[in-house]
Amino acid sequence: MTAYLVAILTSVGFYVVLALALNLQWGLTGMLNFGLAGFYALGAYASAITTELGGMPFLAGFAMAIVVGTLAGLAVAGLSARLVGDFLAIATLGFAEIVRFLALNEDWLTRGPRGFPIETRPIPEGLSREASAWAYLGLVALLVVVAFVIVERIRTAPMGRVLRAIREDELVPAALGKDVFRFKLKAFALGAALAAAAGSLYAHWVQNISPDHFTTALAIGVWMSLIVGGTGNNRGVLVGATLVMVILEGSRFLTGVVPGLDAERLSALRIALIGVLIIVTVRFRPEGLLPEPRIRLETPAKGA
Amino acid sequence: MPSLKTPRFTRRHALVLGAGALAAPWIARPGFAQGDAIRIGSLTPNTGGGSPFGPEIAEAHRLVVELVNSQGGVNGREIILTQENSETNPEVAVRAARKLIDADRVMAILGTWSSSVTLGVMPLCQEANVIQMCTSSSESIPAGDKKGLLFDFQALNPAWGKAIARLAVARGFKEIAVMGINNDFTTSMIGTFQQSLEEGGGKVVNEPFLYNPNQPSYRAEVERLIAGNPPAVFIPSYVTDFTAVYREIFRSGYEGQVITISLSTGPQFKEAVGEAANGILHGFPVPPVGKDTFDAYLRFVGLEPNGQVQRPFGSAGYDQINTLLLGIAKAGNLDPFEVAKAIFAISNAPGERVTTYAEGAEKIAAGAEVNYDGASSSVDFLPNGMLASRDFELYEIRDGKDVSLERITSAS
Numbered sequence: 016m017t018a019y020l021v022a023i024l025t026s027v028g029f030y031v032v033l034a035l036a037l038n039l040q041w042g043l044t045g046m047l048n049f050g051l052a053g054f055y056a057l058g059a060y061a062s063a064i065t066t067e068l069g070g071m072p073f074l075a076g077f078a079m080a081i082v083v084g085t086l087a088g089l090a091v092a093g094l095s096a097r098l099v100g101d102f103l104a105i106a107t108l109g110f111a112e113i114v115r116f117l118a119l120n121e122d123w124l125t126r127g128p129r130g131f132p133i134e135t136r137p138i139p140e141g142l143s144r145e146a147s148a149w150a151y152l153g154l155v156a157l158l159v160v161v162a163f164v165i166v167e168r169i170r171t172a173p174m175g176r177v178l179r180a181i182r183e184d185e186l187v188p189a190a191l192g193k194d195v196f197r198f199k200l201k202a203f204a205l206g207a208a209l210a211a212a213a214g215s216l217y218a219h220w221v222q223n224i225s226p227d228h229f230t231t232a233l234a235i236g237v238w239m240s241l242i243v244g245g246t247g248n249n250r251g252v253l254v255g256a257t258l259v260m261v262i263l264e265g266s267r268f269l270t271g272v273v274p275g276l277d278a279e280r281l282s283a284l285r286i287a288l289i290g291v292l293i294i295v296t297v298r299f300r301p302e303g304l305l306p307e308p309r310i311r312l313e314t315p316a317k318g319a
Numbered sequence: 320m321p322s323l324k325t326p327r328f329t330r331r332h333a334l335v336l337g338a339g340a341l342a343a344p345w346i347a348r349p350g351f352a353q354g355d356a357i358r359i360g361s362l363t364p365n366t367g368g369g370s371p372f373g374p375e376i377a378e379a380h381r382l383v384v385e386l387v388n389s390q391g392g393v394n395g396r397e398i399i400l401t402q403e404n405s406e407t408n409p410e411v412a413v414r415a416a417r418k419l420i421d422a423d424r425v426m427a428i429l430g431t432w433s434s435s436v437t438l439g440v441m442p443l444c445q446e447a448n449v450i451q452m453c454t455s456s457s458e459s460i461p462a463g464d465k466k467g468l469l470f471d472f473q474a475l476n477p478a479w480g481k482a483i484a485r486l487a488v489a490r491g492f493k494e495i496a497v498m499g500i501n502n503d504f505t506t507s508m509i510g511t512f513q514q515s516l517e518e519g520g521g522k523v524v525n526e527p528f529l530y531n532p533n534q535p536s537y538r539a540e541v542e543r544l545i546a547g548n549p550p551a552v553f554i555p556s557y558v559t560d561f562t563a564v565y566r567e568i569f570r571s572g573y574e575g576q577v578i579t580i581s582l583s584t585g586p587q588f589k590e591a592v593g594e595a596a597n598g599i600l601h602g603f604p605v606p607p608v609g610k611d612t613f614d615a616y617l618r619f620v621g622l623e624p625n626g627q628v629q630r631p632f633g634s635a636g637y638d639q640i641n642t643l644l645l646g647i648a649k650a651g652n653l654d655p656f657e658v659a660k661a662i663f664a665i666s667n668a669p670g671e672r673v674t675t676y677a678e679g680a681e682k683i684a685a686g687a688e689v690n691y692d693g694a695s696s697s698v699d700f701l702p703n704g705m706l707a708s709r710d711f712e713l714y715e716i717r718d719g720k721d722v723s724l725e726r727i728t729s730a731s
Contacts, residue, residue: 019421026414116531119501128503129459130409130438144446221413222442223463225435228410267403267418277377282366282404 021148023264025220028155029213030256034240035162035249036209042247042307043170044202045182047104050091051210051237053111056229058084058211059218060118060125066135066219068124073137077215084211088204096196099185111231118226130225137219155216162209167249169205178202179247236263239289243296245303254304262288357398357647359384359640360419362440363430367407368557371585375633376430376454377402378620383640387676393647399423405431409439416440420447426653429639431455432632434503438463448655450662452639454632457503461703468659470642472635472695474604474709476504479555479580480512482711483602486725487551487578488519490600490713495521495578496549498540501529505555512553524549532560541567551576556583562591569595576600581628581714581721589719599716604709605726606634606695612674616694627721628712631695638693642666645679645691666691666698667707 033051040046061083062076069075087110095106118125125131138150169175177198180188189195218224236259244255266285270276276284296303361380364373384400392398401423405412412431419425420443427450431437434457441463444451448466454473461469474482487495495516499505506529513523525547530540541564544552552575554564561583568577569592581603589596605628606613614624616637622629646662647653664670665679670690673679679689691698699707710728714721 016422019418022417022421023414119531120529122506126459127506128435128501129457129506130435130503132438132442132459132463221409221439223409223438225409225439227408227433227435228439230408230410232408233410264414264418267415270402277402282406 018145018148021145021152023260025148025152025155026264027257027260028152028159029217030237030240030260031159031253032155032162032213033210033237034244034252034256035159035166036206036213037237037241038247038249038252039166039169039178039209040203040206042241042252043166043175043178043182044199046092046199046203047100048107048203048206049104049231049234049238050107050109050111050114052229052231052234053107053114054084054087054207054210055214055217055233056111056114056118056224056226057087058214059224059229060131060214061211062215063131063133063218063224064124067131067133073135073219076135076219077137077212080211080215081208084214085204085208087211088207089200091207092200092203096199108231111229111234115226115229118229125226128225128227130223131218133218133222133224135219136222137216151220155220158212158216162212163249163253165205165209169202170249174198174201236289239293241303243292243303245305245307247307248303248305251303251305251307258292258304259289262292355396357393357396357653358423358425359398359400359643360416360423360425360428361400361402361430362405362412362415362419362428362436363402363636364407364432364436365404367405369405369407369432371558371587372432372632373404373407373430375620375630376432376636376639379616379630379633379636380429380640382620383637383644383676387644390677393644393680394651398644401425405433405436407433407436409435412436413439413443416443420444420449426450426655426658427452427643429453429643430636434460441469444468450643450655450659452643454635458507459503461705464704466656467704468655469704470639470659470662470700471705472639472698474706474711476507477511478709479602479604479711480508480510481515482604482727483508483553483578483580483713484512484515484521485519485727486602486711486713487553487600488516488521489725492551492576492578493519493521494524494549495551495553496525496544496546497523497527497553498544499527499529499555500557500560501531505529508555512555530560530564532557534560534563537564537567540564541571541573544568545571545573545575548573549575551578553578554583555580558583558585558588562588565592565595565599578602581605584716584721589716594719596716596719600713600724601716601721602711602713603628603631604696605712606631607710608712608723612692612694615674634693634695638691638695638698641676641679641693642691642698644676645673645683645689648676648680648683649689663700663702665689666700668699 040048058080062080065071065076065079091110095103138147177188177193185195240255240259245251363377384398403415429452431453434455437453437455451469456473456476458475499509509527578600581601584601616634617624645665646658649661649665650657668690670688672692673689674692682689696709701707708728712726713724
């Protein structure tokens with residue numbers, strides 16, 4: 016059981032990093048990114064190709080994932096600079112599909128639909144199953160901490176104020192002399208780099224990736240984490256991702272407890288539960304479980 | 320603004336809710352205490368791309384386990400079967416497999432269907448020394464199984480291509496244009512199709528190519544396929560895209576022979592295109608229709624044998640669980656390597672022919688060698704765990720029904 020909980024916590028870790036990346040892009044900056052799975056996939060493949068085909072150590076693969084993720088983020092944000100809201104969402108969704116199709120079709124590089132087996136692991140050889148599961152969780156936790164510190168630091172720094180201003184109304188920071196385009200590029204590229212870093216760790220964790228691993232369904236799970244947890248609040252993201260995973264995984268244990276519930280019904284119920292959670296959240300708690308901290312403004316006293 | 324009366328959902332509430340949700344499953348779990356129980360996992364594609372077949376595999380696993388438990392289990396041990404849905408998605412399947420391995424402590428995972436799922440959970444199973452039984456046809460599967468713990472109850476892709484080409488040549492089709500859906504399933508099939516066609520004196524006209532699924536239109540692909548009006552076209556695909564592809568072919572007025580795999584021409588397809596389906600040739604690895612083992616399986620799951628292929632994957636699921644249980648009975652313990660060795664022994668010759676667990680267990684207990692003969696195939700394995708041979712059958716659609724034309728047994 017412990018090993019299972021460790022594995023699930025590891026999965027939560029990937030979701031958290033992805034959700035933090037999304038929080039930076041959408042929660043703070045207001046850039047709708049439906050293509051998160053694309054950056055995740057890009058990181059996974061970049062890392063796998065570097066270590067397996069290039070014969071380099073894990074760290075090189077990890078670094079490559081971040082570089083490729085950043086470049087892709089810059090490219091997507093740069094090319095769609097004039098797009099806002101829904102249009103950016105469509106462009107990013109398109110990007111994710113492009114990545115998936117590249118992975119599917121360029122099989123000389125990605126082994127296409129056959130799946131890419133990955134031997135390189137970032138943890139020492141020869142550990143027991145349990146020990147290696149813990150070691151991997153440690154690595155993922157480290158990435159979560161780093162990602163959290165980065166995104167939280169940005170949120171509280173002057174840059175975070177600019178990003179929030181961009182989210183509310185681009186014209187305002189522009190009128191104050193801020194280079195809106197550059198800020199958006201930075202936020203988007205950093206988010207993409209985080210997603211790619213998570214992808215790299217994910218690839219070496221599952222040890223066999225195929226384009227089917229990186230469907231939009233995954234991105235939707237991350238979006239749910241953000242909406243339920245509290246858009247704009249990094250702590251909320253932790254809560255949201257954990258909650259979504261608890262529903263996804265915890266519900267497995269309902270078979271045998273609830274009569275008449277088999278694996279097939281359960282998986283439908285699982286998605287329904289998440290849907291209900293979203294609706295309830297949006298209806299009764301649109302700001303999420305942990306709302307974004309309010310900025311205290313000095314308001315003039317009444318009648319002044 | 321929330322009024323003061325609105326109940327507030329605080330962090331404390333969230334914490335309690337989360338902790339409760341985490342704890343609930345364990346609090347409510349019935350207190351099993353069987354140290355000796357045999358724990359088996361079943362991971363089937365009940366939803367997603369494999370949904371037409373997942374439930375029948377899951378049902379076969381469940382019914383056999385219920386039957387064997389009611390007859391006293393395996394060597395007196397109860398079997399605990401835990402069933403999970405892979406959703407035909409490797410990302411989900413990996414988490415489900417973790418649960419099966421680490422929480423349910425299963426010694427085998429049965430029933431994975433699509434190759435991406437089988438390959439996706441393989442590193443986990445290899446690491447934890449868990450036996451895998453699947454019906455996946457990717458030719459990369461044997462390479463991933465370094466410990467000799469995987470048994471595949473489906474013919475690999477190359478065998479499909481070979482068999483269908485042979486069947487096509489036998490019908491007099493020598494010049495065939497080829498396009499296939501871009502997935503692992505068809506890519507290697509096309510290679511052996513071409514090779515086998517050439518060996519039979521035919522050839523592939525035009526350059527074979529792959530198309531991507533879920534397109535709004537397949538016009539460009541179809542134009543390319545039927546360029547030069549080849550006498551026949553072979554289109555390995557899935558039912559959803561084949562319906563759209565076939566509409567396009569029909570609209571183009573192409574009059575040659577359309578050949579595909581039977582996965583594409585299920586009831587869904589026939590309903591969608593109606594009369595236009597008549598005349599299509601399709602082939603498939605089939606359970607041995609009319610054989611006693613297949614009929615016995617159908618009756619076991621409550622169906623009547625009708626001379627048609629029913630439950631093509633359920634029959635394989637039935638063989639998976641029977642083979643595994645016989646392997647455990649023969650090994651006399653749950654060591655995965657000994658059980659794997661025993662599975663080879665009970666499925667391959669020599670030995671007395673047995674077709675159910677009960678029959679086999681009795682003979683094993685009496686010290687006899689057995690050879691399990693299955694509902695989906697004769698269940699003989701090559702040393703790499705792949706099926707030694709399977710039956711392939713070629714059908715023609717006439718009046719909206721599949722009419723069998725010819726059957727061959729093809730070595731993998």
